[in-house]
Amino acid sequence: QAVPLVPFHxxxxxxxLTQAGRWSLLGLLLCLLAVGPVRAQEWPEVSKYDLPILxxxxxxxxxxxxxxxxxxxxxxxxxxxxxxxxxxTVRQWxxxxxxxxxxxxxxxxQLTSSKQVTRAERRRWARYFADTKWAYYGNTGFTTLDxxxxxxxxxxxxxxxxxxxxxLSEIDRDGLPTLQEYVQFEYWFVVNDTIPxxxxxxxxxxxxxxxxxxxxxxxxxxPAIRAALLQAVSSTPxxxxxxxxxxxxxxxRWYRTGFDGRRFFxxxxxxxxxxxxxxxxxxxxx
Numbered sequence: 083q084a085v086p087l088v089p090f091h092x093x094x095x096x097x098x099l100t101q102a103g104r105w106s107l108l109g110l111l112l113c114l115l116a117v118g119p120v121r122a123q124e125w126p127e128v129s130k131y132d133l134p135i136l137x138x139x140x141x142x143x144x145x146x147x148x149x150x151x152x153x154x155x156x157x158x159x160x161x162x163x164x165x166x167x168x169x170x171t172v173r174q175w176x177x178x179x180x181x182x183x184x185x186x187x188x189x190x191x192q193l194t195s196s197k198q199v200t201r202a203e204r205r206r207w208a209r210y211f212a213d214t215k216w217a218y219y220g221n222t223g224f225t226t227l228d229x230x231x232x233x234x235x236x237x238x239x240x241x242x243x244x245x246x247x248x249x250l251s252e253i254d255r256d257g258l259p260t261l262q263e264y265v266q267f268e269y270w271f272v273v274n275d276t277i278p279x280x281x282x283x284x285x286x287x288x289x290x291x292x293x294x295x296x297x298x299x300x301x302x303x304x305p306a307i308r309a310a311l312l313q314a315v316s317s318t319p320x321x322x323x324x325x326x327x328x329x330x331x332x333x334x335r336w337y338r339t340g341f342d343g344r345r346f347f348x349x350x351x352x353x354x355x356x357x358x359x360x361x362x363x364x365x366x367x368x
Contacts, residue, residue: 193274193310198271201246201247207270221293225316233287242318250326250328277296279296324363326340335350336350336352
């Protein structure tokens with residue numbers, strides 16, 4: 083015999099459910115009246131691509147709440163760690179990470195005399211040392227002569243030695259074939275009566291440091307020769323005005339660069355007429 087399908091509720095239960103439903107419906111209507119009409123576009127749209135992001139955010143928040151509940155809102159501070167060094171200086175501390183920060187060891191070379199070659203003497207000097215095989219030493223260290231801007235070192239050279247021996251203004255008369263051999267300035271010397279030495283810029287006014295060149299048999303002594311020859315330039319911050327031409331091979335552009343006594347300048351210019359000689363310092367305000 084078939085069992086009739088009767089809802090599992092008594093009459094009293096049905097009355098209670100009906101009463102509860104009325105109160106629920108009344109509460110919903112009151113909420114809608116308080117909030118006002120809700121437009122469809124006000125509901126946030128969540129796509130399937132947003133679900134992983136929401137999950138990660140919920141999981142991270144749960145982990146944060148767990149950590150805060152276990153350790154509190156702040157962690158205990160640690161005492162400062164002492165930096166081991168002989169002098170307790172930042173330089174000593176950096177030395178363990180940058181071993182090259184130390185000055186190069188002194189070489190056996192001893193500088194006994196030096197004579198600067200003037201602009202008028204450069205041809206005779208060039209003929210006398212024409213067979214020299216040159217070795218070069220550039221801005222590879224952390225000394226003043228390696229890290230100071232070349233334009234500043236040029237002003238210091240002007241103060242200690244006067245005008246350079248050769249600049250771009252002399253290239254045509256010296257017979258240099260290509261622009262690859264152009265440098266902003268060169269100071270020539272005779273060291274210890276017999277050793278030719280050249281000091282020049284590393285890459286015009288846009289770089290740092292100076293380059294030194296001498297006989298290749300003295301290549302191991304080049305750092306010591308440079309330090310001894312330019313000791314005053316390195317230690318005395320005295321500047322003197324100057325102006326040079328400079329040609330950038332990468333940009334294929336000419337510049338007038340220098341120091342006017344107050345500020346350094348580097349201005350692009352049309353190709354100059356080098357036959358007129360070296361440039362002159364611009365007048366104040368020019």
